[in-house]
Amino acid sequence: MTHKEINEGNYPNVGRDTLEGANIGRMSNRGRFSDNTRQIVAVTGIGAVTPVGATSAASFEAMCRGENGIRDIPKWKDAGFPITVGGAINNNDLFDREREIADAFQSRKAVFAVAALDEALKMARGKTPTRKDSDMNENANATPDSRAEACREGRGGIFMGVETGRIDIQKLFDMFRISGTRKGLDLKAFGEKSFQYLTPFEAVSKQPYFIPSLLARRFGLRGEIRAISNACSSANQAIGEGFRKVASGALDWAIVGGADDMLDEYMAIGFHLLGALSTGLPADASSRPFDAGHRGFVLGEGAGMLVIEPLERALERGAEPLALIAGYGSGASAGKITETSWEGIHQTMSAAVSEAGVALEDIDYINAHGTGTPMNDPAETLAIKHLFGDHAANIPVSSTKSMIGHLIAAAGAVEAVVCIESIRHGMIHPTRNLVRKDAACDLDYVAEGARRKILRNVLSNSLGFAGINSTVLFQRP
Amino acid sequence: MSISFHSCIRRPLKAMDDWRSWPDFTPKDLKFLDRQTALLYLTTHDLLANCPDLDRARSAVHAAVGPARTDPDAMYRWAARIPPDSAEPVTQAQSLPMIQPAGAIGLLPNTPLSWLSIKLGLTGDCGVWAGFEDAGFAALSAARDAISCEAASQALVAAVSSPDNYFVLDGFKRGFHSPICAPVEIGVALHLRCTNSASGDVSPRINALAAFPSGTSVETVLDIITKQSLCDLHENSASQKTLLLTPLNPQNAIIDGIDGRADLSGRIGASMPAALPLAISFAGQCVFGKNPVAIIIAAPFGSIYAAVVTPAPLLSVDPKSWPAPLSMVSEVTSANASCSGNKQ
Numbered sequence: 001m002t003h004k005e006i007n008e009g010n011y012p013n014v015g016r017d018t019l020e021g022a023n024i025g026r027m028s029n030r031g032r033f034s035d036n037t038r039q040i041v042a043v044t045g046i047g048a049v050t051p052v053g054a055t056s057a058a059s060f061e062a063m064c065r066g067e068n069g070i071r072d073i074p075k076w077k078d079a080g081f082p083i084t085v086g087g088a089i090n091n092n093d094l095f096d097r098e099r100e101i102a103d104a105f106q107s108r109k110a111v112f113a114v115a116a117l118d119e120a121l122k123m124a125r126g127k128t129p130t131r132k133d134s135d136m137n138e139n140a141n142a143t144p145d146s147r148a149e150a151c152r153e154g155r156g157g158i159f160m161g162v163e164t165g166r167i168d169i170q171k172l173f174d175m176f177r178i179s180g181t182r183k184g185l186d187l188k189a190f191g192e193k194s195f196q197y198l199t200p201f202e203a204v205s206k207q208p209y210f211i212p213s214l215l216a217r218r219f220g221l222r223g224e225i226r227a228i229s230n231a232c233s234s235a236n237q238a239i240g241e242g243f244r245k246v247a248s249g250a251l252d253w254a255i256v257g258g259a260d261d262m263l264d265e266y267m268a269i270g271f272h273l274l275g276a277l278s279t280g281l282p283a284d285a286s287s288r289p290f291d292a293g294h295r296g297f298v299l300g301e302g303a304g305m306l307v308i309e310p311l312e313r314a315l316e317r318g319a320e321p322l323a324l325i326a327g328y329g330s331g332a333s334a335g336k337i338t339e340t341s342w343e344g345i346h347q348t349m350s351a352a353v354s355e356a357g358v359a360l361e362d363i364d365y366i367n368a369h370g371t372g373t374p375m376n377d378p379a380e381t382l383a384i385k386h387l388f389g390d391h392a393a394n395i396p397v398s399s400t401k402s403m404i405g406h407l408i409a410a411a412g413a414v415e416a417v418v419c420i421e422s423i424r425h426g427m428i429h430p431t432r433n434l435v436r437k438d439a440a441c442d443l444d445y446v447a448e449g450a451r452r453k454i455l456r457n458v459l460s461n462s463l464g465f466a467g468i469n470s471t472v473l474f475q476r477p
Numbered sequence: 478m479s480i481s482f483h484s485c486i487r488r489p490l491k492a493m494d495d496w497r498s499w500p501d502f503t504p505k506d507l508k509f510l511d512r513q514t515a516l517l518y519l520t521t522h523d524l525l526a527n528c529p530d531l532d533r534a535r536s537a538v539h540a541a542v543g544p545a546r547t548d549p550d551a552m553y554r555w556a557a558r559i560p561p562d563s564a565e566p567v568t569q570a571q572s573l574p575m576i577q578p579a580g581a582i583g584l585l586p587n588t589p590l591s592w593l594s595i596k597l598g599l600t601g602d603c604g605v606w607a608g609f610e611d612a613g614f615a616a617l618s619a620a621r622d623a624i625s626c627e628a629a630s631q632a633l634v635a636a637v638s639s640p641d642n643y644f645v646l647d648g649f650k651r652g653f654h655s656p657i658c659a660p661v662e663i664g665v666a667l668h669l670r671c672t673n674s675a676s677g678d679v680s681p682r683i684n685a686l687a688a689f690p691s692g693t694s695v696e697t698v699l700d701i702i703t704k705q706s707l708c709d710l711h712e713n714s715a716s717q718k719t720l721l722l723t724p725l726n727p728q729n730a731i732i733d734g735i736d737g738r739a740d741l742s743g744r745i746g747a748s749m750p751a752a753l754p755l756a757i758s759f760a761g762q763c764v765f766g767k768n769p770v771a772i773i774i775a776a777p778f779g780s781i782y783a784a785v786v787t788p789a790p791l792l793s794v795d796p797k798s799w800p801a802p803l804s805m806v807s808e809v810t811s812a813n814a815s816c817s818g819n820k821q
Contacts, residue, residue: 164544164586164607207544208586209608222690225780226615229542229586229607237604244622329628332538332594332603337506347600351628466591468603 042321045124045307047116051087060421063429064450087300087405105205112303113259124307126319154252157224159242161234161258165206233464236412240328258413259303289370289399297371300405304413327356327473346383348471370399378440402432481680484758487520489662513639520664537602537629541612541636541750610776613753638751685785706785708769760786
């Protein structure tokens, strides 16, 4: 089975029976690659925690219904903040389940990441009996260690998009207060006295690598640990880097994704002063990608995790390939520090399509970055039109952020889960709040509601702040 | 495929004025910069001066940085609602501008890389890897992957260690790092390219790059990097070698039992994200004849990173002219308390 065959649709019975005599897992037609040792990369597990659902399935179903996950943030409203809404996760069950992590590390994104990976690992377990399989089948309370059986054998790694954590604003104030003077901060006193306000766990948990390290420890995983911090592009790039490792044969499995919790005062005010956030609209109407009334993005929180491995390995151990990852492009577009350029995302979409070796006409859906800022939406639209030409009008495009806000370092991960669910179910979720298109946004943004369509190749775009972009191409297995 | 490299090391910034006078930056730009970003930019700028033919659109650039920056004084003033020119608190609404738009941008660690793209025209495959020693390894590994999967023709790795951050200082204060190594401000950039023995390229090679979980024995590490590099690196091997270590965990067993090592961090301090790229850069200056250099780094939270640097196959140097590796490192690092500039 080659990528060419996959792209031509000759994949109706992919399964163990088709393995015999076939060169499964080796790409004999691999886009621009002549190296026939490259592996076909399959996604065998997905998990997500979003403002509209505590699992990938629940989130996708809610998105297909066009549900809103943007809510008022009462403490911000009460404090008179100019920003009063966000894609908040108010799931007490989730925090109760992971109370130990929530309390010890004071990190919401750690809770989200653990929950999302737990779901992904359960899905990736496969059917082939393993050492602890009988235990797991009979014991609903399987330990996190046993759930990770699919990622126990071989060389592996965790690649996550995460940003540096922020300290709780009240704690931050207390830290500064004891070493501050009317003239400003006494840095010497700050160094000597202020750190007592953070526990060692809290201090460590703010480091980007903490989240993947925590996941490794929690689920008993051993291998490379990577934290990529490229703002809005972080998770997409983590997926891409993990994909490269598995495709090259350097790793037998990888856990890729991202987690973030951007709903803190410092980030909200900072982005507000940059003019990037939506203001002055009711919560359920505040995120309006591609709409003439778009005013900016809405901060959100959540996590998405994927288990990826060579297709050959997945089939051998009886795991279901949910989708393939076939291409990845990343790049920096030299512009201005707060600017989004269409050339940058054009470059990464082009690279992903080229790596997958598919024709532009074979792209059936684009999950747009679609933030809802007057700068992003026209630039991304223009890039799609430039790359796809006349075919651009035939490609459905939708924005997940219209329902859950912008999850920054986790955005690409949740949107990857959405792309995979879209491929699995042949369903594209709508873009919420799109009433009247922006004059510069003239593509098919799936405004009317969820749409059924068989999807062969799907692009997921991420445009990072300050011009760091990436695109991942997902494919039907 | 073999990866050859040349490198550039950048001394610490003496003062912010050093770079504020650079003509590449406008006053508006400067609001977004911090010491880490400035050092990363200047190091990469220096390296590119020696790479006039580099295709900046097709070369990957992967950066290794520490945690995102914040301006503690600005944060304090915002939290306490005390404007810079006043001693009296103001209302919350009046305090908002104190944080400045740059505050949010500065919290996102990708901005150092963005400046490389904006000011130096680097637009290829890219990534920012944030952390401590792990970040340097990740950036190198990603750059190598970008070349090997043909996403880029060449690659730059820019790594910077900057202790000017309360998370970093806090880590040292709490003893997460070796008490014998103070954090050091240093930048290093590597230019990697795919090469072969027929190319005439006489630059040193990176012939192995590997990560190991904590507790891996020295023998296992040497076994694996020996297989990767095809250089016998074991203690009883006939071939000569030099081991460069950064013993951030002095109690870690991996440090014991290795003779003839050059303790890099003991001489220049803990170089955190820059540790592995820096060790490779130094090793590139120590490899002569058939003498490979193995680098083993034990990071604060347990992972072990290793690399092997070998000379170019065509390079032939009279062994009598070899400087002793240890004195070479001492020489470099003594100059490197202030870290001399471009070494290549």
